[in-house]
Amino acid sequence: MNIIVIMKQTFDTEEKIVIRDGQIVEDNAEFVINPYDEFAVEEAIRQKEIHGGEVTVVTVGPPRAEQALRTALAMGADKAVLIDSTGLELDEYSLSHILHAYIRNQPFDLILGGNFSVDNGAGQVAVRLAELLDLQQVTTITKLEIKDGKALLERNVEGDIEVVECPLPLLATAQQGLNDPRYPSLPGIMKAKKKPLEVLTVGQLGLAPEQLAPKTNVVERYLPQKKKAGLILKGEIPDQARELVRLLTEEAKVI
Amino acid sequence: MKRILVIAEIKHDKLRQVSLEALAAARKMAEGHPDCEIVACAFGEHPEIADALAEHGADRIVFLRNGQLDSYTTSAYRQALLQAMDALGPDAVVTGHTAMGKDLMPRVAAKYGAGLISDCTAIERGEDGLRFVRPIYAGKAFEKKTIGGGKIFVTVRPNNIPAEKAKGRGQVETLDVDIRDLVAVVRDVVRKTAEGVDLSEAKIIVSGGRGVKSAEGFAPLRELAKVLGAAVGASRGACDAGYADYSMQIGQTGKVVTPDLYIACGISGAIQHLAGMSNSKVIVAINTDPEANIFNVADYGIVGDLFEVVPLLTEEFKKVLEKL
Numbered sequence: 348m349n350i351i352v353i354m355k356q357t358f359d360t361e362e363k364i365v366i367r368d369g370q371i372v373e374d375n376a377e378f379v380i381n382p383y384d385e386f387a388v389e390e391a392i393r394q395k396e397i398h399g400g401e402v403t404v405v406t407v408g409p410p411r412a413e414q415a416l417r418t419a420l421a422m423g424a425d426k427a428v429l430i431d432s433t434g435l436e437l438d439e440y441s442l443s444h445i446l447h448a449y450i451r452n453q454p455f456d457l458i459l460g461g462n463f464s465v466d467n468g469a470g471q472v473a474v475r476l477a478e479l480l481d482l483q484q485v486t487t488i489t490k491l492e493i494k495d496g497k498a499l500l501e502r503n504v505e506g507d508i509e510v511v512e513c514p515l516p517l518l519a520t521a522q523q524g525l526n527d528p529r530y531p532s533l534p535g536i537m538k539a540k541k542k543p544l545e546v547l548t549v550g551q552l553g554l555a556p557e558q559l560a561p562k563t564n565v566v567e568r569y570l571p572q573k574k575k576a577g578l579i580l581k582g583e584i585p586d587q588a589r590e591l592v593r594l595l596t597e598e599a600k601v602i
Numbered sequence: 603m604k605r606i607l608v609i610a611e612i613k614h615d616k617l618r619q620v621s622l623e624a625l626a627a628a629r630k631m632a633e634g635h636p637d638c639e640i641v642a643c644a645f646g647e648h649p650e651i652a653d654a655l656a657e658h659g660a661d662r663i664v665f666l667r668n669g670q671l672d673s674y675t676t677s678a679y680r681q682a683l684l685q686a687m688d689a690l691g692p693d694a695v696v697t698g699h700t701a702m703g704k705d706l707m708p709r710v711a712a713k714y715g716a717g718l719i720s721d722c723t724a725i726e727r728g729e730d731g732l733r734f735v736r737p738i739y740a741g742k743a744f745e746k747k748t749i750g751g752g753k754i755f756v757t758v759r760p761n762n763i764p765a766e767k768a769k770g771r772g773q774v775e776t777l778d779v780d781i782r783d784l785v786a787v788v789r790d791v792v793r794k795t796a797e798g799v800d801l802s803e804a805k806i807i808v809s810g811g812r813g814v815k816s817a818e819g820f821a822p823l824r825e826l827a828k829v830l831g832a833a834v835g836a837s838r839g840a841c842d843a844g845y846a847d848y849s850m851q852i853g854q855t856g857k858v859v860t861p862d863l864y865i866a867c868g869i870s871g872a873i874q875h876l877a878g879m880s881n882s883k884v885i886v887a888i889n890t891d892p893e894a895n896i897f898n899v900a901d902y903g904i905v906g907d908l909f910e911v912v913p914l915l916t917e918e919f920k921k922v923l924e925k926l
Contacts (some may be wrong), residue, residue, distance in 0.1 A: 360854040360874035364742040371743070382855045439708070440717055463704075465854045466739055469720035474708035483786050484676055486705050489848075499789075504701045505800055506849040507793050513786035523841075523855060524848040560750075562717030566733065567746040571881060577900040579892070584906050588914035591886065591902055596922055599884045599901065601806070601863040602830070 348400035348493070350391040351453060352424065353446055353460040353473060354384035356408055356415035360465055366568050380415045383461025386521035389528040390491060391459050392423040398493060401425045403453070407432050407445050413544065420539035421531030427544040435549060438561035439467075443475035445559075448552040451480060457498075458518040462487050470520075477518040485511050487522040603635040607692035609683075610644040610655055610663075611702055617651040619803055620698030620758065622765035625658040627758045628696045629768060630725045631732060640770060643686050645671040645679055647776060656772025658765060663774045664690070670781040674702055675788060676709065682779040683710055689777055692753070699757035700802070711755040718755035719747055723762040723860075740854035740877035760803040761860050794849065801850065804833035806863045809852055809879070810845070811837035813868015813889065813908055817845045822912040823867055829919050835859065835879075837869045853878035865915075867908040871896030888912065 358364075359377035366372065380388065391402045404419040406412045407430045416427035430445055437445070450458070458477075463470030477484035489508070490501035493515070500511045503522045531539070549559070578594075580587040596602045606628040610621045625642065632638035642660035644651065652663050666686055670678040683706065687695070695710070697703040699721045711718035724735040726746070733746045734756065801807065808827040810820055820834065827834045836846035838853050852859055854877040864882035869875060871887075871894055879885070880899045887900035888911045897903045904911050 358739065360740075360877070361872065363873065364739050366743060371739075438717065439720075440712075440715070443712060468738060468740060468858075469708075469718075469736075470704050471708035471711070471718055471720055474705065475712035478709045478712035484705075484709070485786065486676075487701070503849055504791075505802065506847075507791060509788055510790040510792070511786055512789050517786075522848075523851065562715075562752065563719060563747045563749050565745050566728075566730070566748050568738070568743060569745075570743050571741065574880075574899055574901070577885070577887075577897065577903055579897065579903040579905065584904070584910055585914055587904050587906070588911055588918055591904060592915060592918040592922055594902055595863065595884070595886070599863075601884045602919070602922070 348394065348398040348456045349454050350394060350400065350402045350457045350459060351450060351455045352384070352387050352391045352402060352404045352419070353458065353476065354388060354404055354406050354415065354419065355381045355464050356406065356412040357381040357464055357466045364570065366570060369568050371568065378411060378414065380418055381461050381464045383463060383465070383521050383523070385528045386523065386525045387459040387461055388419045388422055388424060389526045390521060393526065394457070394491065394493060403428065405446065405449065406430070407442055409433055416544055417539050418531060420542045420544070421535040422529055423535065425542060427542070429544065429546045430552070431546060431548050435559065436561060438563045439469055439471035439475060440562040441559050443472050443479060444554060445549055445552060446472065446476050447479040448554050449547070450476070456515045458482070460518070460520050462520045462522050473518060473520045480518070483513050483517040484519070485513055485517060486520045488519045489522050489524040491519065491525070603632055603638045603693050605639045605641060605690060605692045606632055606694045606696060607687065607690060608640060608642045608660070609695070609697035610642045610651060611698055611700060612644065612646070612648055612651070617654055618698060618700065619765065620700060620760040622654065622658045623760065623763045624696045624698055624758050625655070625660060626766045627722070627725055627756065627763045628694070629659050629766070630763070631694060631696070633727065641690055641692065645682060649774070652772060652774050656770045657767055658770070659768035660770040660772060663772060665776045666779050667776050668779045668781050670784065673788065675784065675786060676705055677784050677786060678781045679706055680709055681781045684713065685779045686777060694754040694756065696756045696758065699759045703757040707755055707757050714753050716753040716755055717749045718757070719749070720757050722756050722758045725763070737858065737881070740858050741881045742877045759860065761805070794847070799831065799833040801833045801835055801852070801857050801859055804859070804861050806830045806832035807835050807859055807861045808832050808865045808867065809835035809837065809869060810840050810867050811869030812839040812843060814840055814845055820846060822909060822916070826865070826912050826916045826919070829916050829923065837875045838872070839870070866896050866900070867912055869896050870894045871899065
């Protein structure tokens with residue numbers, strides 16, 4: 348079974364955000380595999396361990412994203428593809444076209460990705476890709492079993508669990524709870540250095556200019572206003588509780 | 603802008619509040635276009651929601667009719683929406699940033715080769731046209747986006763754009779849609795949220811962290827939530843420790859919430875948790891550690907043991923709510 352994982356390198360979730368000249372400052376930031384994509388990578392490797400085949404991880408991004416691909420290879424993916432988008436302003440529309448241009452020529456039974464990226468947070472790219480590939484999609488999955496060319500999936504829908512059956516090929520996006528991603532082992536890291544990592548440029552994919560032109564544009568980025576210091580209540584705990592309830596009902600008026 | 607389609611979403615037999623908020627967003631987008639028609643569109647026939655939609659500005663209410671639309675599947679709803687769009691020809695489509703909105707809208711936007719603003723929290727009018735505000739990095743920062751041209755798709759985050767009463771014509775229609783080739787089948791739905799309030803739309807959230815100490819430790823939080831009609835959430839620490847289900851997780855991984863009131867109990871306030879809740883309107887922190895980071899974003903704080911404080915709050919709220 349051939350599995351393609353679409354992934355993205357993101358800021359570590361413990362990073363603070365700094366904006367300079369309208370851009371997010373990346374200096375000294377820790378980068379990781381987007382946590383939801385990490386579930387997808389782990390799931391792909393587990394499915395390969397059961398069914399055999401090959402796992403290819405694909406990302407669109409700057410050269411630094413190679414690090415995230417190497418991590419995925421060290422976890423157990425077989426091949427990696429970095430589509431270098433340096434210098435391009437992309438949105439979900441153009442990004443999904445780039446992925447589509449590459450993936451449509453690849454053999455696959457299953458495409459996995461994260462439910463959303465923790466930076467941009469729109470959660471569009473995987474679903475758009477499914478539409479462009481005319482593929483069935485099952486989003487926010489927490490369980491995947493494949494048998495006789497069919498997938499049985501559980502998806503988390505606002506807390507409820509939906510059990511879905513769908514024949515392959517399909518695209519699924521990972522939700523938290525799908526699995527517990529492994530840490531790359533030392534032998535895994537050594538092996539990863541020898542695994543194939545192909546670097547392509549967007550220009551090599553033969554996209555039409557209108558497919559690369561974003562449909563939406565960011566005109567401003569800013570940090571939320573700092574909250575003014577809050578009120579720490581004083582006194583005996585029962586009095587504090589009473590005062591808090593009064594403040595919430597009479598002052599903040601949120602009850 | 604001649605026509606805007608708003609998807610009226612039904613959950614547990616009720617019209618979702620976020621759909622009324624989506625109507626308010628549509629009206630904002632229609633400002634300056636007095637002839638713009640706002641069409642609310644629902645999957646299935648639900649005459650009982652027509653009045654609420656008309657009172658919030660819907661000029662037309664179109665029920666898409668087909669037996670396959672009783673519950674959500676990507677393929678059936680996609681086919682129905684595409685046919686509705688063919689029939690109605692909207693310039694823009696607005697829906698809630700809900701499980702359905704997230705699953706369906708990118709797909710339909712891709713079909714039309716159009717842009718989609720996901721998780722929009724405000725709409726402004728700049729000299730270059732509409733500007734859509736949305737959080738990035740789970741609310742650690744925000745961005746404003748414009749749409750170049752073509753159809754506009756928008757999903758709005760619950761609890762951010764206030765619903766507004768506005769008189770719409772409220773003309774009710776039905777549209778029969780054709781649905782075929784359903785490949786993915788929903789075999790079962792296990793309801794885990796029957797007694798609870800949905801986190802993303804909750805007005806009040808009571809949330810627990812590692813300080814809750816065990817799964818049973820959530821009991822006093824649930825009691826408080828019940829009295830307040832609130833949803834119960836959890837930090838990643840509490841979920842990783844197995845005290846709470848991952849579906850309850852609030853943070854940069856997990857859900858991002860913006861309720862009117864967020865009560866954080868035994869939550870230290872890791873950056874990734876703050877990202878998921880710090881844009882709540884009022885934040886209360888209860889923690890034994892006066893140095894805990896959560897107090898930096900709290901409007902009100904009590905330094906104390908949640909197992910002492912929370913039951914006292916429950917009792918106090920009961921008394922106050924009885925009087926209201």
